[in-house]
Each structure stands twice: as C-alpha cells, then as structure tokens.
Amino acid sequence: MRLTHVAHLRLPFGPLLSHDLVVSEPGRALPLSFDQGRHVGWGDRAGSWMALAMRLPEPLPREDLAAAWCAVVQRHGTLRSVFVPGVDGTPSLHEVEVEGGFWTEHEVLPGQAMNDALRDVLDATCRPYHRPSHRFCVIETVDGPSLVFAADHSHVDMWSLLVLARDFLAALDQAREGRRPRLPEAPPFAEHTVELAELPPAPDEIRDRWNHVIEAGGGAMPCFPLPLGDAAPQPERVVIRDVLDLAQLAAFSAHASAERVSTLALAVSAMTSITRELAGTPLRAVFPVHSRHEERWHDSVGWFITNSVLESADPDPRACSAAVKEAIRLGSWPLADLMAPWGGMPEQPGMFAVSWLDLRRLPVRIDSAGLDAQYVGAAIRTHGVMLWFIIDDTGVHLRCRYPDTLTARQSVSTWLDTLVAHMRALAASGAHREPSRRSAAS
Template identity: 45%
Template structure:
C-alpha cells in the first residue's frame, strides 16, 4: 500500500459520491459512556480541526452504488469501533482554557444511509475529498468516518474511506479495504481479484477498540524498572518528548507542512539490505537505526532520540491474534534512544523501545501531566506491510492517504511494501527546516542505499 498525501494521491477525474449514514444512541448504552484511550483523549482533546483524519483509497468493481453502500453497512456492523463516537464530558466543557478535557466514547447504532452527490464532477477529486473529510472526519463527528466513491469516465470506480485518527491507524486501513472487497465478492470481476481469487471467511463481528481500551485498564501496573526508565527519558529531555536535533527555525506555532517522499529501494535493493542485516545478526529495523545514528553523528546532532510508535495489537497468551482484524488506534508511543551505530547495539535499543511500549502510557506519563505537546517533536515510524497478517491485492491499487496539516514537528515514516522501501518525511515549512530536514533525509537515503549497494540514486520528491 503506497503512502501518499491527499494532494498527491493517484486518482483520476470523476464524479464523487459520499455515503451519509444516520445514527442514534445504542439501546441500553451507558449514558456516561466509557473512558477513551490515552491517545484518543490526547487527539480529541486538541479539539475539532481540519486534517485530523487518514484514509485508504482502492479500486472497487464496477457495481452499483446501492451494492457498495450495502457492503459498507455490513463492514460497519462487523466493526464495533465504527459504532462508537467521542464526546467531551459535559462537566469539562466549562473548565478554564488549558484544563484537561475529559473525553468519553459512546455507543451508537447506524439506522440508515444514503448516497449524496458531491459537486458536479468537474473539480479535482483530491480537493473534493480533502474538503469533505476535513469537515466530516472530525474527532467528534457522528460518525467520524465517510465512504466515498469516485466514478471515472471509463466506468471504473475508486473507493476512499476516510476516518478520524481516533478510530483508526494504518493497519486499520488495510482491514477496512480488505473487508469491503470481501463483502463485495471481489474475484467475480475482472481487474480486481483477491489473492487466489477467494473471499476470506469473516466472522460477523470482531473485538472493538473500546474492548482493547478496557483490557489495558485491567493490566497490571508497569514494573519499577519501566517507570524508572521513563523517568530517565523525561529527565534527559528536560521534561519534554524528544525533539529533532537540528534547527527547525521558528516553530512557536504550527507552519504549513512540507512532505518529502523518497523511493529509497526497489525489491532487489530491499533484498540486499535484508542480506546485510542478516550478516550483521539483526533484522532490517536495527540496521536502519544504525544508519540514522550515523547520520546524526555526521551532522553533529548527537545521539538518536525519537518518539517511536509501537503497535499494541498483540493479544494475550492463547489468543495473540485477538485484535488483528479489528479497526482502531492500536498504537502507543515509546522512545527510541541510541548513540552507537553498531547494529547489535541498535538492536538492543529497538528491543528496549518496544518493551517500553508494552505498558499503558497514561499512568507512566501522569507525573508530567500526560504526554507533553512539544514543538519540534521528532518521531520515527517503521511499517513493514509485508509482515502484516492483513494483505491487499496489488490490483486494488491501495493507497494510504494522509491529510494536509500544519505542523511544528518532524515525522518520518519508513514503509516497506512488496515493491520496495519508501521514506516519507513531514516537517514545518521554514527555511531552516527545509535545509536541515532535507539534508537529513537525503543522507539517510544515501546511507541505506550504500549498504544495499545501490548506485545512481533517484532525486528526492518534495511535496509542499
């Protein structure tokens, strides 16, 4: 699944339709709802704003909109997460500005839905989708997701499912697209076939993210060594999360984003990099971390320190796949620290970061008032789609679509698919950040290619 932005996604001209659902409170639902997850509360606590969503685009068979809408209703019925909404607790709506906002999840039912034509088909679908999702896919939307279908001049159709980040992550996008294609019976239609031409068996429902949140609340408190490790991390960062180690200029307020997308390696290059990692006695991620540490040293930027998202979908013993087919924000944050380019030491640093992310974050960061919102924050994400248990056929042309936002930090995604490795970097549009982050991403790309033995590097594709 290719990672792209709403401004650069691959979608031809056509008429956009959106499926608008009607909802109501679920019968018997608790009037006060349930506690939102730590990340949901942080995300929604920032309030309604454009660009808080993510989306998946994929080709669907040329069937009627009625059938596509019915399929979407079945997917909603399957996923309890799509039958929840976030609301701010009434008691906190009158608290002074800057006070914590209490966010709760509430159960809903979908009572109906209908297709609505958006525009007259003359506008670029990218702009239409951005405008639509910026309003509809809001943290407090009821619901906070939308299914759209763009019908192109040649009769083909592209579905795009957008949802607020509080209800999904990159893995969830794969799940939604897979389930839609399966319910549509893809395999009967030319051009978009599931692997082996089959439709995977799907139970009528899967555990919801709200179940996962309650499961986390019941887990034992993190051991003393983990609490002490977080205390050292926060002390080393003067009480804030890791920041990009080079100048970003004035980021006292968010700036327009700049996005660089680099095709780092093709499949042969990734295979060569994997052989190099095996020779070093590690997997791909620690080897990539060794390159990042080396770039930091080369740029006199000190040790590598970055926020490191870790997925939390691992189920209990005997049911490891409990959350594999669910939709939700199954991500927690850890911190990756390393000052040695030795791959074995980088491997130990990665293991340490994953271990830190194995425990609920809210009680660990409570002494600092939760996870601090730090201007200049630096985060690294590693997603190897090849290893996920959820796969999409290449014929569906799946795309992970990010929103356009304003930002004051740096986020880098390393994404591996069956066609190679890409690096996507987002940072604020300041002269200093364009220089420092642009140089950093170029050196990282060159370092990975050098280990893989790749010459004649392609230029960086910068998107602003």
C-alpha cells in the same frame, strides 16, 4: 503500498459521492483509551483523519457498494461509537446504533482539483466530534470506481485501514452474489482499552527509564536534532521518497542478516550514524509501537498504537538492535499511569517521530498492486517532524512531514538525503556480501 498525501493522490475525474449513515443519539458510555483522550482532547478540527484509497476494475451498483460498507461498519465496534465533548473539554466515548443511509454527491467546483474536493469532504466529516467520524467515498468512472475509506485517527491506525479494505472486499463479493453482506463481529477496540487498564502497574525500572527519557528531552518527548526555525505551527511540507527498490531491499536485508539483526535495526544504525554526523548527538525519536499483542486483535479496527522512545547512541547494528528491543519494551506498558507525573504525554515544538511499518509481516493482506491501493494522509499545520517508513513487496518507501520554514527545508532535506544515501550504501555493501556468503555455503 505507499503512504501518500491527499494533495499527491492520483484521482480520476468523475462524480464524487459519499455514503451518509443514519446514526442514533449517543448511548452507553465506553472506555476511552489514553491516546484517544489525547487526540480528541485537542478539540474538533480538520486534518485529523487517515485514509486508504483503491480502485476497482469495473463499475458496480451503488447499492452493492453501500451494502458492503454497512456490513463493515456493523463488524467493527469502534465505527459504531462517537465522542461527546464534556463541559470541561474532556471527551467521553459512547455507543451508537448505525443504519444504512443515502448517497450524497459533492460538488466539484470549476477548476477545483479532485484532491481538494475530496479533502473538503474528509475534513468536514472525519473529525473527532463528527457523528460518525468516518466516511466512505466513491469517485465513479466508466472504468470502475475509486474508493476511499477514511476515519478520524481516534478510531483507526494503518493496520486497521487494511482490515477495512479487506473486509469491504469480502462483503462486496457477497453482494455481487446477490446476498445481503454479513460479516462476523470482530472484538471491539473498547475491550482492548479495558484490558490495558486492568494490567498491573509498570515495574519501577520502566518508570525510571521513562523518567530518564523525559529528562533527556528537556522535560518532554524528543525533538528533531537539527534546527527547524519558527516554533509556531507552520504549513506542512511533505516529502515522499523511494529509498530502496526490491533488489536493493533484498541486499539491505542480506546485510542485516550478515550482522544478525533485523532490517529495522540496520535502518536504525543508518539513522544513528547520520544523526551523529550531522548533529553530533545520539538518535532520539518518538517510536510508535503496536499493542495487538494477542492474535484475537489482528482482525479488529481501532487505535492499537502507543508511543515509545527510541534512543540510539552507537551505530553498531547489534547495539541498534538492542535499542529497538528496549523501545518496544518501554512501549509495552499502559501510558496513562506512566505519564501521570507530567499530566499526560509532555510534548514540545519540534518533536521528532519515526514510524516503521513492514507490510510484508502483517497478517492482513490485500492485492495492493492490483487495486492501486495507497495510504493517504491529511493536510495539517505542524511544528514537528514525522517520518514514516513503509516496506512492501516493491521496496522501502519514505514519507516525511515537517514545518515548511526555510530552516527546516535545509535541515530536514539534508538529514533525509544523507539517510537515503547511507541506506543505499548499506544495500550496496549487502549486494557485495551476498555472493561470498553463497560461495562459503557451497
């Protein structure tokens, strides 16, 4: 399943509808996570959402679709919470009661692409202070509906979007059988926030390591190693690449196994090598890691992602494996206390982040090929570089977002092209290794 962009999403033409839920006034206050506070604290804005799109193979009654979505909302507490701006701009999070509502059909203007019409709906409704800040959209066709589950990032991560899709399909099966869909309530994300807050303080070695990381970045998180041009936020350029097909992925994994490291570590080796080649510096990048450390959170929806930093100076695969483990360890402690000396996470123009999501390893699965499921990103302005690797049963896919300046086009394109070539070369090397390993085993 690829991570695409709202401008690249393949959508049919047809009536565009969204389901409006009836939401109560904000009630009991809920704990706010560090990352929710950062995200919502930047203010109400468009383009802060993420989504999953898929298609069903036959037309279905609107009431069944609405009932299934309502069951999903009742299952997950974060979908029944809203943010309220404080007088000083600090957000607070509150419970709300949510009931089934009504369908709204959105106008698609003459000559307007369906992508743009959908983007308008999501930009208007899936934003930090909207109530609720999530939306279920449907495009109706004679072949069956295209569905979009979208939410402001403060309530979901990429794992969560899979949970939403899976739970919706389970609820829809109940509706098809003539039953009122009901799903057991999942542990709410607010409980996870409380658990993190109650953890003991990070040891001195972790604090010292974070001090080193921030100092090495000039007092902020890491930047892309090559020039990007104007430091002000720019319209984004989004690149989507198929890096390795299934056979190449198998060979790449064989190479990693021969080195006794993970596939991720071998990819970090490639990034480390080409960064030294092109920029003459170690690889340094913000590295998101998940915080679903207990199995009970696997079926919950929320922002279970925190940031770490990956530092890799030696392209040897085992050194890169150690660098990955160190990044995971660094990101395993609550950031609120660790970032306090800097008044929060210190950011700067040009920040560089690398995300790795291996869908084959997640405990949540859907038939992404049969459903034509795709992750969807919003359109924004940016001054940083964000790289996502998505690994699934078809291979390795890459999505990169960067500021669309002439300088960044040259720098980032060169870095990406060199990386893809290097990863394919490692896969080719793995393909050559595999037969000899079999021969030795026999």
